Each structure stands twice: as C-alpha cells, then as structure tokens.
Amino acid sequence: MRKPTRRRHGTVTIQHVAQQAGVSAMTVSRVINRESNVRESTRASVLEAIERLNYSPNTAARSLAAGEALHLGLLYANPSAAYLSQFLVGALEGARRAGCHVVLESCGSESADEQAEATRRFATSGVDGVILPPPLSESMPVHHELAAAGMPVVTVAMGLPQPGALNVRIDDRAAAAAMTRHLLELGHRDIGFIVGHPNNTASAERLAGFRAALEEAGLDAEAAPTEQGYFTYRSGLVAAERLLARDPRPTAIFASNDDMAAAAISVAHRQGLDVPRDVSVVGYDDTAPATTVWPELTTVRQPVAAMAEAAVELLLTDLRARRAETPTPGTEIVLEYDLVLRESSAPPPRTEKKKQGRTPGGRVGARG
Amino acid sequence: MRKPTRRRHGTVTIQHVAQQAGVSAMTVSRVINRESNVRESTRASVLEAIERLNYSPNTAARSLAAGEALHLGLLYANPSAAYLSQFLVGALEGARRAGCHVVLESCGSESADEQAEATRRFATSGVDGVILPPPLSESMPVHHELAAAGMPVVTVAMGLPQPGALNVRIDDRAAAAAMTRHLLELGHRDIGFIVGHPNNTASAERLAGFRAALEEAGLDAEAAPTEQGYFTYRSGLVAAERLLARDPRPTAIFASNDDMAAAAISVAHRQGLDVPRDVSVVGYDDTAPATTVWPELTTVRQPVAAMAEAAVELLLTDLRARRAETPTPGTEIVLEYDLVLRESSAPPPRTEKKKQGRTPGGRVGARG
DNA sequence: ATTCCCGTTGTTACCGCTACCAATGACAAG
DNA sequence: CTTGTCATTGGTAGCGGTAACAACGGGAAT
Numbered sequence: 001m002r003k004p005t006r007r008r009h010g011t012v013t014i015q016h017v018a019q020q021a022g023v024s025a026m027t028v029s030r031v032i033n034r035e036s037n038v039r040e041s042t043r044a045s046v047l048e049a050i051e052r053l054n055y056s057p058n059t060a061a062r063s064l065a066a067g068e069a070l071h072l073g074l075l076y077a078n079p080s081a082a083y084l085s086q087f088l089v090g091a092l093e094g095a096r097r098a099g100c101h102v103v104l105e106s107c108g109s110e111s112a113d114e115q116a117e118a119t120r121r122f123a124t125s126g127v128d129g130v131i132l133p134p135p136l137s138e139s140m141p142v143h144h145e146l147a148a149a150g151m152p153v154v155t156v157a158m159g160l161p162q163p164g165a166l167n168v169r170i171d172d173r174a175a176a177a178a179m180t181r182h183l184l185e186l187g188h189r190d191i192g193f194i195v196g197h198p199n200n201t202a203s204a205e206r207l208a209g210f211r212a213a214l215e216e217a218g219l220d221a222e223a224a225p226t227e228q229g230y231f232t233y234r235s236g237l238v239a240a241e242r243l244l245a246r247d248p249r250p251t252a253i254f255a256s257n258d259d260m261a262a263a264a265i266s267v268a269h270r271q272g273l274d275v276p277r278d279v280s281v282v283g284y285d286d287t288a289p290a291t292t293v294w295p296e297l298t299t300v301r302q303p304v305a306a307m308a309e310a311a312v313e314l315l316l317t318d319l320r321a322r323r324a325e326t327p328t329p330g331t332e333i334v335l336e337y338d339l340v341l342r343e344s345s346a347p348p349p350r351t352e353k354k355k356q357g358r359t360p361g362g363r364v365g366a367r368g
Numbered sequence: 369m370r371k372p373t374r375r376r377h378g379t380v381t382i383q384h385v386a387q388q389a390g391v392s393a394m395t396v397s398r399v400i401n402r403e404s405n406v407r408e409s410t411r412a413s414v415l416e417a418i419e420r421l422n423y424s425p426n427t428a429a430r431s432l433a434a435g436e437a438l439h440l441g442l443l444y445a446n447p448s449a450a451y452l453s454q455f456l457v458g459a460l461e462g463a464r465r466a467g468c469h470v471v472l473e474s475c476g477s478e479s480a481d482e483q484a485e486a487t488r489r490f491a492t493s494g495v496d497g498v499i500l501p502p503p504l505s506e507s508m509p510v511h512h513e514l515a516a517a518g519m520p521v522v523t524v525a526m527g528l529p530q531p532g533a534l535n536v537r538i539d540d541r542a543a544a545a546a547m548t549r550h551l552l553e554l555g556h557r558d559i560g561f562i563v564g565h566p567n568n569t570a571s572a573e574r575l576a577g578f579r580a581a582l583e584e585a586g587l588d589a590e591a592a593p594t595e596q597g598y599f600t601y602r603s604g605l606v607a608a609e610r611l612l613a614r615d616p617r618p619t620a621i622f623a624s625n626d627d628m629a630a631a632a633i634s635v636a637h638r639q640g641l642d643v644p645r646d647v648s649v650v651g652y653d654d655t656a657p658a659t660t661v662w663p664e665l666t667t668v669r670q671p672v673a674a675m676a677e678a679a680v681e682l683l684l685t686d687l688r689a690r691r692a693e694t695p696t697p698g699t700e701i702v703l704e705y706d707l708v709l710r711e712s713s714a715p716p717p718r719t720e721k722k723k724q725g726r727t728p729g730g731r732v733g734a735r736g
Numbered sequence: 737a738t739t740c741c742c743g744t745t746g747t748t749a750c751c752g753c754t755a756c757c758a759a760t761g762a763c764a765a766g
Numbered sequence: 767c768t769t770g771t772c773a774t775t776g777g778t779a780g781c782g783g784t785a786a787c788a789a790c791g792g793g794a795a796t
Contacts (some may be wrong), residue, residue: 013782024746029784037743060432061782064751068784070428081656085453089472092460096439096471101464104457163712165427233660261661270638288449292601381752390774397754405773429752430783 012055020350021049032057033151043128058072059099068323069230070100072315073127073151075119077107077254080259085302087133087156089333090305094312101128112141123149129315132156133308135231137140137167138200152322154315156307159201164330166318168310170323172202175300175337176209177216178283182339184217184299187347188252190278192243194229194236194264208282225250229260235264244271244279251279251348258283258290261297276346288338303335310335380423388415400425411529427467436691438468440683441495443487445475445504448599448627450656451672455501455524458673461682470680471495473707475612480509488707491517500524501676505535506568520690522683524675527569532698534686536678538705540570543668544577545584547622547650548629550666552585556648560611562597562604562632574624574652593618597628604631612639612647619647619716626651626658629665633712641708644714654708662708664710671703678703 014032018025025041030038031046038046050056063070074091076084088102095102103125107118119142121128129152136142137155146153155168161167181192193210196203211221225246227239236255240263243250255261261283265275273279275295283290286301308335317331382400386393391410398406399414406414417423429684431438442450442459456470463470471493475486487510490498497520504510522534529535553560555618558661561578564571579589593614595607604623608631611618623629629651636643643649643663650657654669685699 014784015782025782027745030745033784039744042744058432058782060428060438061751062784064426064428064432064753064781065783065785067751081450083454085449088453088456089474092456092470092472096469099469102460103464103467103468104460106457163580234662242382266634289739294602294783336796352747379752382754383752393753394776395774399795400776401754405775407774426752430754432751432783433753435753435754435781636776 006131012053014055015054017046017049017053020053021046031192050190057099062099068320071103071127071132072100072312073103073105073122073125073130074133075105075107075122075130075142076133076135077115077139080180080257080285080287081363083285084133086287086304087308090308091131091312092352093305094309098312098316100312100316107136107142113269114143115139116145118147119145123151127151129153129313129319131308131315133311134158134202135200147216152315152318154311154318156311157202159205159303161202161330161332166314166330166332168307168314168335169202169335170302170307170335170337172205173209175339176254176284177213178209178337178339179284179298180210180213180301181216182341183254183282183345184213184251184281186252186280187343189219189348190226190248190250191252191254192246192250193224193226194243194253194260195226195256196238197230198228200231203256209297210254228257231258231259233263233324236260237267240264240267244268244273249279252327252345253279255281255283258285258287258297258299261299261344262289265293265297276344278349280345280348282345290340298342298345300352301338301340303337307335369639370511374711379426379616382423382425383488385414385417385423387419388421388692389414406456410665413696418702425467431467434467439471440468441471441473441474441493441498442475443498443500443504443510445483445507448625448653448655451653454655454672454674456520458676459499461673462509462677465536465682466547466680468610468680468684470486472475475504475510478666480632483509484513487513488517488704490521495519497521497687499676502526502566502570511521520683520686522679524679525670526571526702526728527573529698529700531622531704534682534700536675536682536703537570538670538700538703540582541577543707544574544652545581546577546705547652548578548581549584550707550709551620551622554620554648554713557587557716558616558618559592559620559622560614560618561592561594561621562607562611562628563594564623565598566596568599572622588591597624599627601631604628605640608632610634610676612636612641617647620713621647621649623649623651626653626655626665626667629712630657630661633661633663633665644712646717648713648716650713654706656701658708658710666710666713668707669706669708671705674703678694698706 014025014028017028023046029048031043044317072095091102104120105118107115123146130146131155132142132155134157137158144263154168155161156168158167158169184188193207194326195207213226214221225243227242229235229239236259240253243253244267253264255264261281262279268279275281283297283299286299290297290299314333316332334344376595382393382396382689386396391414395406395410396414399411440463459470469675471487473490475483491514498514498520505526522531522536524536526535527540563575582589582592583649593611595610597603597607604627607628608621611621612635621632625691629649632649633643635645643648651665651667654667658665658667682699682701
C-alpha cells in the first residue's frame, strides 16, 4: 500500500526530473542554479530532462529552503506615470520569473531630508536590495542612506554611472546623436535643444550627443540654441516659448523627453505654427504622451520594461553572489534603443537651402 | 550537543509563537487563518503572543505547505498609464502582503478576436485568478473567455456589476452628483457634460448622477448640454469644442475623466477663454493629468490603489473559498471617493444672477 | 603502493507551515 | 454507565527545494 501524499497531481517536481535524467535531485538543483561543479555531459542530460518534462522550479519551495532574498525594493519618485508603469511591467515580469517580490515605495518630495527619511524607512522595512529608476538613481541623499544601510543597489538610466556600481542604461549620447542626425538629414540647420533636469547625468549625455552630431555635420555646436528644462510639461512650455521667440526661429526643436516635446507642440500651436510644416518637434523616451498628442511624436524609444527586467536580474545576481561571499565587480548593462519616426518631424520650411524628401514613418533599428 | 540547524537567527516562527502562547503550532496556524473552531480565549492568547513577538508568517512556507494560489493575473488594456501605475501600486502591495504574485498581461487592441486571444493565452499560462481593471472589466469577449476557462474573476470599477459577481467600485452616481452639486453651489446653471465611453457602465452611472443632481436643483436635466466622449484626450477635444460652440455657452464643463477635462481646458485656452474665470472645468479620477495641466483640475478622486488592493484580497478570499469547496456568493466592495477642489472651478462670470464667493481649494471628504 | 586531494555526485536533515487524522473532554441520548 | 457527537487541540508527515556533509573514483605526490 502506497503512503498517502498530499502532492498535487500534474505538477512536475525536481524529483521527476532527477529520475528522468538518471541522477539525484541534488544534481538537478545544481544545474538549475548554474553551479560550476557539474560535469558537462551530466548538465546536458539534466537540461534535456527539464526540457522534456517542461519543468519549472517551485519558487516557494526554493525560497523556503534557501532562505533566499525575497523582496526587491523599488523606490520611485517619478513624475511620469507612463514611465513608471512601463517600468513596473518589466520589473514584475522579472520578479515573477525569479520568484521574488517587488515592494514599491514612493519617495514623494524632492527635499533631501524627505528623501533620506523615505529611504531609511524603506531600508529598514526588510527589503533585500533596491532598484532605483530615474530620477532617484541620481539622488545623493538616497544613495548615502542606502550605502549606510549596506543595501545592494541597482541604478537605471544613469548617464554616467560610477565604476563599480550596478547600472542598466542605454547609450544616451549615441541616441541623442542619432536623433540629431535624423533632423540634420531632413535638412534642418537651426535646431533648438531643451535640456533635461540639470541634476541628471543622462541630461548631459543627451546634450553632448546633440552637440557631437552638430559638430560632425560641421555646425557650431556652441552656438546652437539651448534652453534649460526640468523634464516636466510646465518647464517645457517655458523653454519652448524662449526657443520659438528667437530670431531666427529654429526650424526644429529636440526636447530631452516626451513631456517637454508635447509642451513644445502646444506652444507652437498656440503661436499659430503648424507641426511639422513650420517647425519639427522631436522627443525622447517614447512614453504615453508621444502618441496621445497630435501630431504623434518622433522620438527615441527607451526599452523601459526590458531595462527594469534587466535591473531585477542584475540585482538578484548580486544578492546571490553576496550570499555566497563571491563579491562580483560592478556590472553595467547597456541595452539598445530605437529611433521611432512618426508625424512630428519633417523637412524645414523651404529656404535658400535645398529641399529634401520626407523620411517615411516607421521604426528604424539603431545600435545602442 | 545541539543538533545542527539551518534556521536563520532572528526570525520568529510559528513555533516560537506556539511556545509563547502555550499551545501547539497547529493552533497558531488556525488562528492565523481565521478558522472558526478555536476557543475565544485561546485565540486571544495566541493573538497576544503574535503581537508581543511581532510575528509575521513566512509566505513561502505557507504557500508551499498549502499548495496555495500563487499567481494572480492582471489583464489590462488601459490607455491611461497614470491609472495603471496607481492600480499596480495597490495590487502589488496587496499581493506582497498575501505572499502571492501578480502577473501582468497586456490585451492591446480593442478587437474582440484579439481580446479573446490574449485572454486565452492568459488563462492557460497558469494564473489562478484574474483581476480586470477598466475598461476590460466590461469586455464581453474577455468575460466569455474567462468563464469558459472556469477562471475566478474580480472586476474593478464596473458601474453596474451583475449580481453574484466579484466587483470593487466606488459609487459613481453619487460621486458625479456630488461634483455637480459643487458646481451648482458655485452658481453655475448651464453645465456641459462630456460622457465617458458608451461601452462603460460607469459612464452611464456618472451621467445619471449628473442629471440627478440637476433635477434635485430644479433644473431640466434632459436639456443640459451633453456630448459623447471616449475617455481619450482626443475625444475630449472634439466634445469640448462642440460644447463651447453652443449658444449660450455653458459656464462649466464636467468631463467624465481627467484626460477629457485636460482637453477641455486646452480648447478653452485656444479660444481665448480663461479657466476658471470664463469657464470652469472639472474632471474625474484624479490621475496625473489633473495636476500636470494648468490650472490644476478640480476632480473626483478614485482611490485607485486601494481599489486594486481590495480586488486582490477579494480574489484571494474567493480562491480560498473555492479550494475549501465553500462557495461564497458574489461580493461587492464599495470604497469611498473624495472631491478634490483645485484651481479649475470657480463661480461663473457675473450675470444677472447673484455672485458667490470662491470655494477655497483643498480636499473635502464625501460619503462613498 | 599508499596517501592525499579534488572534482563530481548522493544522502540526510532540515526550511516554516499546513492537511490529515487521532486524541481529548464535555455533554446529551440511550 | 455506555455510547455517540461535537468542539477543540495536538501529533505526524509531508509540501519541493537546498545546505552541509559524506562518498566515490581517479590522478598527482610521496
């Protein structure tokens, strides 16, 4: 007579895999966790058994047995809900795959004290590591507080990460340069630039990419009209008004994010200018505003969800390495970006310069 | 010599609580899970021990032992990122507390076939129940598909849920009526209304509340100017243009969500009208657009995060009841709303009617 | 040949909690 | 007094993994 068991039928366990592969459960566990001391032939047969049985480990059992990291903190203070929700989609997918939990904490204000306070509260709430999306990735109070708590951290979208840190980003400089080249190819020679928040190193990278592309084309990058923005819609209004009041008026505006680009379109419309006939406007990020405004924005697509997923994996790898006391050096992951060509960019109004054909819309791959 | 143990120091387990309370671990487990067959005095002493030791159950162990539901599906097709991210914040918090996972799936298009396809894919991906935020809560293809798969479902923000279903909502009719009363108290008598998406039962509820408040004030609700909208910014532009072209021009516009209200403000500005001096504009939801536009919107705040959290709890309760074969009747949770008075509403421009003072900004509690 | 070492694999004992069933005692019915 | 029922409580055996250590076999060193 068989012993009674509570095992739910239909679930494949590590035991089944072990039997199928003709090894012990322990060996299967080693393969799953990518431990090095497994013979290559053994690993192969285990992987084949896993494949054949369509096995996936039970995350509850795994974390119970290993006493593993379960809670990843996500500290956010992002004014852009569109960015946050995309980010969450990726973070959740990564967490689900790894069988861990995401804990959200809002770090509302911009005041250093409140940021430190929120961070401390977070650090003591039992999370095992923290992911910092922009703009908090650049906040010194937050970093200090987390460092004091000895908390592992992964930053996302930091323009110039310090060496030895964990960071996920795209090549902002190259992306901004590529977008600038797009405008140059359309025939624009007088391009206004709205800079992002000055605390943000990615802002500087984007500006640098913009200038590099201008110089590459033989233009005077220093003379190009630039206005300071702060990534908000409101700041974009002010900056765009200043740019469009210049004489000569720029024929294109490159805003450092979509919110400010949307604001620039609004200002242009208010001044009776048609976009893109009279002035082209391009953005950065490819978040919701890019497609809710009219005309839809030509913009740089950041793979936000993929970046969040990569951040989760990176953090888990680091946590595992720490637990095994195998400290790894800082790692940086650089993902690829896309140039998304939509309706808001076109050749400049006809001047003495030669006219160029309109680039058709669509997505164009680019190196990242 | 003590047996070796892998127990991590510092963690309080159910054993400690049992010892502290002078009962067995099993009894503690019963108390935690709110089982009925525990003597009141025993329950009290266990609760006290839990309190004293600051015990919280290990979710991994719990779900491993119970073979419990682990993955809650969240199927979304929400055009508003602001709504989605708020919703996710609440859903995650609820899931974290319960020790389960949230799996996201986007149901991109509006085509019935694609919705059915996405739902089927979702239903077979191993989730144990599904949460449907608007607008999918009203999608018949999605409901059919989930019902066919025998999948437990909780809908959120359905205006008129069918009896026997699980639903979380606010009282849309009462909220819309309260907002309308606010405008009436400011002195408005000619209020234009932008209706939400016609597929959405909450839209009808809001319109009904609007009309009820008008009649309550002795006005002709049928004669009030209304325009159809679809919850999108674009549709708000069209509807607001029509409303503001009427003669006489309404002195206030009540849009069924914030996006359309923001569009109404934009249209007013383009026509040289000041908001709120020349025309008041109020919205619904209190999502991001409400505070990014200028002037900031007077609006109805839905407790989106709390609703998501409630949905998670409701779904888990239902799953537990199903597993125990104690089917519960459908439950509906109705949460409270707030009226948020900001800058976009003021008394109408002076007419033959008596002038009224400006209501100060701030949040005003309201019954839900 | 013996010893030692090391890479690879298996065995055992748990992780913290709950399903299942047995045990206990109180009380009503026979 | 015995028996049955019910409410309450405890003991045991897992859930599906992994840490720790033991076992094994083969080559290098002695």
